[in-house]
Amino acid sequence: xxxxxxxERALLVVIPLLILHLALLSLQIEGPSGTLLFKTWTLAVQxxxxxxxxxxxxxxxxxxxxxxxxxxxxxxxxxxxxxxRRLSLLNSSYEQERQENARLRRLLSMTDSASYKTVGARVVxxxxxxxxxxxxxxxxxxxxVRIDEPVISGDGIVGRTILVSRYQSQVQLxxxxxxxxxxxxERTRTPGVLRGSGxxxxxxxxxxxxxxxxxxxxxxxxxxxxxxxxxxxxxxVVDSRKGKGVFRSIKVQPFMDFMxxxxxxxxxxxx
Amino acid sequence: xxxxxxxxxxCLAIIAQMIAGRNFFLFNFLDLSIILVAYWAIxxxxxxxxxxxxxxxxxxxxxxxxxxxxNGFGKTLAAFAIGQCWKRFNTADQLWVRFAIIATSSCLxxxxxxxxxxxxxxSASRIFLGASILQALITAAVGVLIFAGLExxxxxxAHKAH
Numbered sequence: 001x002x003x004x005x006x007x008e009r010a011l012l013v014v015i016p017l018l019i020l021h022l023a024l025l026s027l028q029i030e031g032p033s034g035t036l037l038f039k040t041w042t043l044a045v046q047x048x049x050x051x052x053x054x055x056x057x058x059x060x061x062x063x064x065x066x067x068x069x070x071x072x073x074x075x076x077x078x079x080x081x082x083x084x085r086r087l088s089l090l091n092s093s094y095e096q097e098r099q100e101n102a103r104l105r106r107l108l109s110m111t112d113s114a115s116y117k118t119v120g121a122r123v124v125x126x127x128x129x130x131x132x133x134x135x136x137x138x139x140x141x142x143x144x145v146r147i148d149e150p151v152i153s154g155d156g157i158v159g160r161t162i163l164v165s166r167y168q169s170q171v172q173l174x175x176x177x178x179x180x181x182x183x184x185x186e187r188t189r190t191p192g193v194l195r196g197s198g199x200x201x202x203x204x205x206x207x208x209x210x211x212x213x214x215x216x217x218x219x220x221x222x223x224x225x226x227x228x229x230x231x232x233x234x235x236x237v238v239d240s241r242k243g244k245g246v247f248r249s250i251k252v253q254p255f256m257d258f259m260x261x262x263x264x265x266x267x268x269x270x271x
Numbered sequence: 272x273x274x275x276x277x278x279x280x281x282c283l284a285i286i287a288q289m290i291a292g293r294n295f296f297l298f299n300f301l302d303l304s305i306i307l308v309a310y311w312a313i314x315x316x317x318x319x320x321x322x323x324x325x326x327x328x329x330x331x332x333x334x335x336x337x338x339x340x341x342n343g344f345g346k347t348l349a350a351f352a353i354g355q356c357w358k359r360f361n362t363a364d365q366l367w368v369r370f371a372i373i374a375t376s377s378c379l380x381x382x383x384x385x386x387x388x389x390x391x392x393x394s395a396s397r398i399f400l401g402a403s404i405l406q407a408l409i410t411a412a413v414g415v416l417i418f419a420g421l422e423x424x425x426x427x428x429a430h431k432a433h
Contacts (some may be wrong), residue, residue: 010354013322017347246291
């Protein structure tokens with residue numbers, strides 16, 4: 001009979017060896033989505049940890065905001081009720097306009113952008129490095145999410161999925177220096193490319209010096225990049241000046257507050 | 272020096288397997304590296320057998336042009352199984368126990384490779400499993416014969432010395 005100690009010693013050797021071989025394999029093999037299995041597996045391993053810690057943080061925040069941070073709740077409630085009344089009136093007028101818009105769209109045989117199939121997701125983590133500008137959401141391939149699908153929120157485009165595991169996905173934010181979106185200016189319909197700069201502001205490139213661009217001009221997705229649907233709001237121009245070369249130097253302030261994203265929607269292309 | 276010998280023996284087993292398999296079809300059903308691993312586990316150290324298995328597997332993967340790791344994983348697992356079973360069961364006079372241990376370890380090696388193929392989303396032919404059983408039986412039979420011959424030789428040498 002082998003002694004217990006020698007069996008444990010053998011296990012101490014065999015387990016790291018087996019893990020080493022698995023790691024070697026996963027570093028060489030790509031999954032069907034073209035992502036290295038190593039990356040997918042890493043995401044899958046860290047997913048429960050992230051979900052668990054995110055759940056605890058949410059619970060603590062809920063306790064704090066529901067039971068501790070109640071100073072001024074009564075007056076805030078009255079203000080909010082007043083706001084709700086005002087917004088209800090506003091909403092009914094918008095509803096009329098939306099119906100009219102829908103009728104006109106049907107007349108022009110255009111596709112209604114609201115017909116996209118979406119799935120809601122909660123942000124469970126974000127990478128600690130400011131430069132990486134990546135968040136993790138609690139939806140994955142199980143929910144139909146695939147790589148390169150647009151992620152949006154009520155304020156506009158958030159980014160796109162870059163890595164998908166079964167239960168979680170990684171989203172590259174628009175502010176990421178590697179991110180870019182095909183856009184157009186709402187007023188002049190001039191197309192350009194919006195790039196993340198790692199900063200809070202985005203760079204709008206390839207707009208000629210001869211174009212009229214003013215501060216406050218709305219920037220919408222053009223749909224030309226093949227990822228984001230046309231017409232989604234992104235931000236507004238906050239700085240526009242003539243560049244040294246052919247193109248203007250334009251800074252865009254996104255509508256989205258990328259530091260405070262909590263819930264997002266993913267537009268499912270596969271549906 | 273010991274580890275150089277470990278590496279060399281693994282290399283030689285793989286090269287021998289490749290050369291023999293190319294010239295004699297039946298050698299394709301003999302897994303020399305499993306016999307080598309068994310030898311280290313039985314007559315030397317079980318820890319060293321793990322490293323031999325691991326290294327032989329890596330070399331085999333490299334030789335076969337597979338992604339590195341499939342055979343390394345399987346052979347390490349087989350080395351562990353042989354090392355644990357050999358001391359647990361009485362193998363001194365019961366050849367069929369030896370046969371069963373080597374055959375089972377060889378099957379474990381093939382099964383783990385098959386499962387890894389499935390996990391890595393690669394298609395593995397069912398014929399692989401059938402051929403693996405045949406390989407396990409042949410490897411075990413040859414292994415048992417080699418070890419019996421080796422022990423017989425050692426006994427004769429010891430008898431002569433006395």
